[in-house]
Amino acid sequence: KAGVTQTPRYLIKTRGQQVTLSCSPISGHRSVSWYQQTPGQGLQFLFEYFSETQRNKGNFPGRFSGRQFSNSRSEMNVSTLELGDSALYLCASSSPGRKETQYFGPGTRLLVL
């Protein structure tokens, strides 16, 4: 099986812009979670989607949003980018009944200037 893929791998934006990141889960996985990784905060949970519905949400401002499509692919969007949004954004998918074991993609490295 192909692993979790994320596009793009690297992205440079300026403050105030918006960005959309994409994640394709492992085939058959219906749950997709997004995380933000920064040096100071480690991995922080953003949100989780399951069957096109947001099931859980972390403690991030409304500028961070996401969606999931019928094929389980997911996108996350960050509007009005701030310098502090510079981070590695990781997507993880899990199979039904195995939520505790997530498979991560390689991440999208976002740099906000």
Next chain:
Amino acid sequence: DQQVKQNSPSLSVQEGRISILNCDYTNSMFDYFLWYKKYPAEGPTFLISISSIKDKNEDGRFTVFLNKSAKHLSLHIVPSQPGDSAVYFCAARYGGSQGNLIFGKGTKLSVKP
């Protein structure tokens, strides 16, 4: 307030010796604990897990110990190999089978030949 803490940002061990990575948590409602390993430019990969009803789980060179009364878990790697050099994240789950994972900030392990 961080619910999952990895107090050692880094650890250096000689090849062939034991590596012990520690993790403390504050929430007694966590029901599942996991360790992930992360190499640079890659997403975290699942390593080993343990349910809160157990105190030990072993998988090859990797053993996870859970001390619920102390709210402490540890990952033992024996013997350590240079390829084990990576960042190790401890994670805890709450909310049952659909719950989210809360990650620690990670410990960078360096195994020297």
